[in-house]
Amino acid sequence: MSSHGLQKELLARTWPAVLLIVLLTGVTFSLTVRGEFLLWDDDTNLTVNPHLQNGLTAECARWMFTDASYMRRYVPFAWLGWAIERSVFGLTAVSAHAGNVIFHGFNAVLVFFLVRRLVPRREGDDPAFARNAAAVAALIWALHPLRVEVVAWASGRMYAQGTCFALLGVLAYLRAAESPRRGVWLALSLAALAVALLTYPVFVPVVAVLPLLDAGVLRRFEPGVALWRGARNRGVWIEKAPFLLLAALIGLVTIAARAKAQGIWAPPPTLAEFPLVDRIAQAGYVWAHYVWRPLWPFGLAPVYTTLVTFDPREWIFVASGTGVIAATALLWCRRTQWPGAWVLWLAHVLVIAPVIGFADRPHYPNDRYAYLHDILISIALGWVLAVTGRRALAVAAAAALAMAALSAQQIGLWRSSETLFRGLYAHVGPTEYRADIAMRLGEVLRAQGRTAEAAAYFEESIRILPQVPRAAVSHTGLGQLARAQGRLQEAADRFVTATRLDPTYAAAHGELGGLLLSVGRWADALPSLERAVALNGHDAQARDWLGAALVQARRPADAVRELEASLRLRPNSSVATCNLVLALAEAGRVQEAVALGRETARREAGEAQAHYALGHALRVAGIRDEAMAAYAEAIKLQPDHAGARAALAALRP
Numbered sequence: 001m002s003s004h005g006l007q008k009e010l011l012a013r014t015w016p017a018v019l020l021i022v023l024l025t026g027v028t029f030s031l032t033v034r035g036e037f038l039l040w041d042d043d044t045n046l047t048v049n050p051h052l053q054n055g056l057t058a059e060c061a062r063w064m065f066t067d068a069s070y071m072r073r074y075v076p077f078a079w080l081g082w083a084i085e086r087s088v089f090g091l092t093a094v095s096a097h098a099g100n101v102i103f104h105g106f107n108a109v110l111v112f113f114l115v116r117r118l119v120p121r122r123e124g125d126d127p128a129f130a131r132n133a134a135a136v137a138a139l140i141w142a143l144h145p146l147r148v149e150v151v152a153w154a155s156g157r158m159y160a161q162g163t164c165f166a167l168l169g170v171l172a173y174l175r176a177a178e179s180p181r182r183g184v185w186l187a188l189s190l191a192a193l194a195v196a197l198l199t200y201p202v203f204v205p206v207v208a209v210l211p212l213l214d215a216g217v218l219r220r221f222e223p224g225v226a227l228w229r230g231a232r233n234r235g236v237w238i239e240k241a242p243f244l245l246l247a248a249l250i251g252l253v254t255i256a257a258r259a260k261a262q263g264i265w266a267p268p269p270t271l272a273e274f275p276l277v278d279r280i281a282q283a284g285y286v287w288a289h290y291v292w293r294p295l296w297p298f299g300l301a302p303v304y305t306t307l308v309t310f311d312p313r314e315w316i317f318v319a320s321g322t323g324v325i326a327a328t329a330l331l332w333c334r335r336t337q338w339p340g341a342w343v344l345w346l347a348h349v350l351v352i353a354p355v356i357g358f359a360d361r362p363h364y365p366n367d368r369y370a371y372l373h374d375i376l377i378s379i380a381l382g383w384v385l386a387v388t389g390r391r392a393l394a395v396a397a398a399a400a401l402a403m404a405a406l407s408a409q410q411i412g413l414w415r416s417s418e419t420l421f422r423g424l425y426a427h428v429g430p431t432e433y434r435a436d437i438a439m440r441l442g443e444v445l446r447a448q449g450r451t452a453e454a455a456a457y458f459e460e461s462i463r464i465l466p467q468v469p470r471a472a473v474s475h476t477g478l479g480q481l482a483r484a485q486g487r488l489q490e491a492a493d494r495f496v497t498a499t500r501l502d503p504t505y506a507a508a509h510g511e512l513g514g515l516l517l518s519v520g521r522w523a524d525a526l527p528s529l530e531r532a533v534a535l536n537g538h539d540a541q542a543r544d545w546l547g548a549a550l551v552q553a554r555r556p557a558d559a560v561r562e563l564e565a566s567l568r569l570r571p572n573s574s575v576a577t578c579n580l581v582l583a584l585a586e587a588g589r590v591q592e593a594v595a596l597g598r599e600t601a602r603r604e605a606g607e608a609q610a611h612y613a614l615g616h617a618l619r620v621a622g623i624r625d626e627a628m629a630a631y632a633e634a635i636k637l638q639p640d641h642a643g644a645r646a647a648l649a650a651l652r653p
Contacts, residue, residue: 055087281312284321
């Protein structure tokens with residue numbers, strides 16, 4: 001049979017397995033499309049990220065490829081994917097989650113092909129059995145509830161997208177070993193891995209896995225010779241140079257971004273703050289965690305708080321560290337008898353290395369860190385199924401369906417910010433971390449207008465940790481509730497307390513300044529608003545308030561600067577636009593003020609302030625009759641508009 005005919009036959013035999021994988025994965029995770037954006041980094045990454053608001057623009061592209069400080073990682077292709085999605089689909093919650101499902105389904109198919117390639121078929125075995133074994137192994141990976149976080153959380157896209165290109169890179173690398181066009185496949189592998197690493201640097205260890213494939217699967221190293229000796233072995237390493245250089249560059253950029261953390265990001269702890277013994281104990285625990293956690297898919301949570309505070313002498317840490325050392329020693333001693341197990345173990349150690357939290361305290365193991373890692377477990381499962389026969393395959397297929405049921409249950413936890421935080425609140429128990437979850441739940445309930453419930457959670461958060469900087473968020477939330485109910489002095493006291501607890505919390509300064517501005521104390525508001533903008537230049541509301549205060553302070557040029565910055569962050573803000581009309585008129589840029597005022601009044605025909613701002617611009621321009629008409633329209637829309645009434649009275653003969 002010709003090569004082309006063989007490929008067609010293989011495709012004809014493979015597509016039913018591929019279709020089954022796509023169908024079961026899609027059905028299982030289809031409910032995630034109904035999920036919301038979550039106040040669990042979706043806000044920072046997507047909904048309020050000022051750099052993504054206008055989609056893929058030249059300014060956005062410049063930012064994504066030159067900035068590593070926004071999230072302490074260099075992730076330009078993650079931003080690029082979201083920017084393109086915003087330009088095409090508007091980046092809605094539906095499009096974000098649907099994109100995650102599509103990536104995950106494609107990844108499941110790639111895992112199937114990877115397992116088929118890496119698990120050898122015994123002589124005389126039915127090819128259909130090997131294919132079915134690979135499909136079941138891929139399905140257990142795809143349907144496992146540990147996958148839910150990446151698929152159901154919009155920000156999990158970077159893990160799904162990065163894994164997609166990492167798998168493509170590994171498959172291309174394996175294809176290069178058996179293709180006469182080796183150079184082409186190596187170039188494709190390098191390109192795919194570059195996209196993976198530039199999507200998220202957690203994929204750097206995939207490059208280190210390539211030599212393991214050379215040694216344990218492709219047998220490219222010369223037997224009986226040290227890996228770094230001999231012309232053949234040196235050739236293998238020279239071939240890796242572009243891959244290793246890429247990984248080194250991304251790793252150095254990531255380390256530098258982490259070391260220069262500022263603002264809301266805490267710098268890495270010192271050895272005095274996080275002793276070496278504790279770091280080693282934590283690393284051992286995390287390495288062990290990602291071995292047993294996939295085998296026990298119950299009691300899953302968005303975050304695990306074991307490592308918030310711990311004693312390295314506790315049994316779980318001693319057992320974890322001992323287990324990791326024992327497994328490494330055993331597999332090293334049996335590496336010639338069990339070469340596949342030894343390679344998989346080394347791959348496990350490498351893939352988990354970036355998330356052991358060696359430089360982080362507190363550190364939180366997360367389900368998303370298992371997304372790439374658990375492909376190794378599916379490969380191991382493929383080996384087991386290949387040697388145990390059809391009965392084991394039937395059991396594994398049933399297990400895959402059980403995983404789908406568990407995932408469907410877990411998806412409900414990620415449906416909304418409220419369900420997520422309520423689940424976490426119950427999971428973490430009476431720990432200090434519960435204060436953070438109570439605060440987050442209070443924020444969600446406040447946004448929904450459920451003031452009594454929100455206040456209770458804010459108070460609970462403060463009760464648990466009353467004097468820490470993080471309590472500033474809850475005090476600010478209580479201040480916002482008090483302000484909405486007209487208790488202005490109580491609100492001001494809360495905002496002041498928040499600024500005392502955390503002088504770097506921009507929102508507290510902004511809310512205090514906004515409150516003072518609302519009662520006419522613009523001179524007192526200015527320092528708070530200037531501080532808020534200095535701490536967080538991306539806060540459009542604070543810039544808007546600051547612009548309004550600067551107009552009152554007779555600093556129109558400064559006001560124009562702040563209001564234009566506010567509109568770049570929030571282009572459709574009617575309030576900021578009206579304030580800008582006033583500021584432009586006071587700054588002497590009268591023609592601009594009139595033009596913008598007319599456009600705003602036409603667009604916001606039902607807003608009294610838009611007509612008032614237009615009236616002010618027309619009055620300054622000397623267009624008396626039109627100004628009077630604009631003021632009259634503002635009064636018609638809002639009879640108690642004092643400014644419009646006073647201005648109209650002043651213009652009447």
